[in-house]
Amino acid sequence: MKMLAESIGKNIIKAASWNWKPYSRLILYGDDAGWVLDWEMRELKTICDALGMPVIKPLWKHARQPQTIFYSNQFFLQNDNWLDLLPHRIGLAYFHGLPGTENAGFDRVYNALKKHHENLARIQVSHTEMRDVILQTGIHPSKVFLIPIGINTSFFPFRSSEMKQDARTKLGVPKSAFVIGSFQKDGVGWEEGMEPKREKGPDVFVETMKRLKKDIPELFVMLSGPARGYVKKGLEDADIPYLHQYLESYPDIATLFRSLDLYVVSSRQEGGPKAILESMASGVPLVTTRVGQAMDLVKHGENAFMTEAEDVDALASYALQVYRSSQADLQPMLSAGRKTAEANSYESQIPLWAAFMKGFVE
Secondary structure: OHHHHHHHHHHHHHHHOOOOOOOOOEEEEOOOOOOHHHHHHHHHHHHHHHOOOOEEOHHHHHOOOOOEEEEOOHHHHHOHHHHHHOOOEEEEEOOOOOOOOOOHHHHHHHHHHHHHHHHOOEEEEOOHHHHHHHHOOOOOHHHEEEOOOOEOHHHOOOOOHHHHHHHHHHHOOOOOOEEEEEEOOOEOOOOOOOOEOHHHOHHHHHHHHHHHHOOOOOEEEEEEOOOOHHHHHHHHHOOOOEEEEOOOOHHHHHHHHHOOOEEEEOOOOOOOOHHHHHHHHHOOOEEEEOOOOHHHHOOEOOOEEEEOOOOHHHHHHHHHHHHOOOHHHHHHHHHHHHHHHHHOEOOOOHHHHHHHHEOOEO
16 A cells, blocks of 8 residues: 555656656755754755756656755765666765774765766865865866855854853853863763764864863863763863853854853864854864864964864963963954954855756756
């Protein structure tokens, strides 16, 4: 009975799309996790609307004529079932996952790309390191587009001192605390997250906080994101106070940024992270490892501080520099960071996406 219903549904879709031209509509696939990638697809739909490009639901993959499909990440490549979607045009975002870094999943996906790149029409990469790695698969360079993970700056106003204090009052954070933020998913799976994701550097973050505790007696850590159990246990063992906020909606994270004195990225690999631009947009000092699009967007000492991956000493040193600086000292860096965020807003990226879609969606 179920198979019959599915067959009838497919026939209805074929009939309803009878007059569609090939590749005239776009299907967007998020990851249905309610996290970063789903919000990226929301923003991409808004961009497509601005470009006058029809976006349709996934069920229309059964349309009479082949259309175009864009996946929010590359991990669907692990299963060859996606080849059944051909002759639809297939595009994807490939933000992170360097091969040869002791992650079997990253290797499987990369090898699948090497094997099947001729069946793929477009790839979005968010930074130059990943672009260069993708080009080594043999894919034609005309299919690969460098478009950073953008930001909706309307969610992240450049904060004032009053906004900062209001956010702390709302969150119950001590006014005298020096608050360092870490908003990500850095545990394996979607449960407690006691097993760390090495590429996200939760061990580096905890060790950095331990170093800072010696010099910052009022240290306080603000956490958000799922699967943070490893970090929380590390902070508890070191007797470092923290608050873990579970957000109902992504834009709510702006309140957390407003409460911060510093944001720290300690990852070994990244596609973004989005926090690079979120902290810059919010007027929050940033210390980050040289990962993902940070390596392209951060100008060390001008709009943020940047260190090599796993360099706990450098992360702690720059964090202390922020701690010991006045607001006036930091203001030029914060203003430059805001300009970087505005230059990489989704609205500013519309021309980049127009070039990406040309020849992909007819």
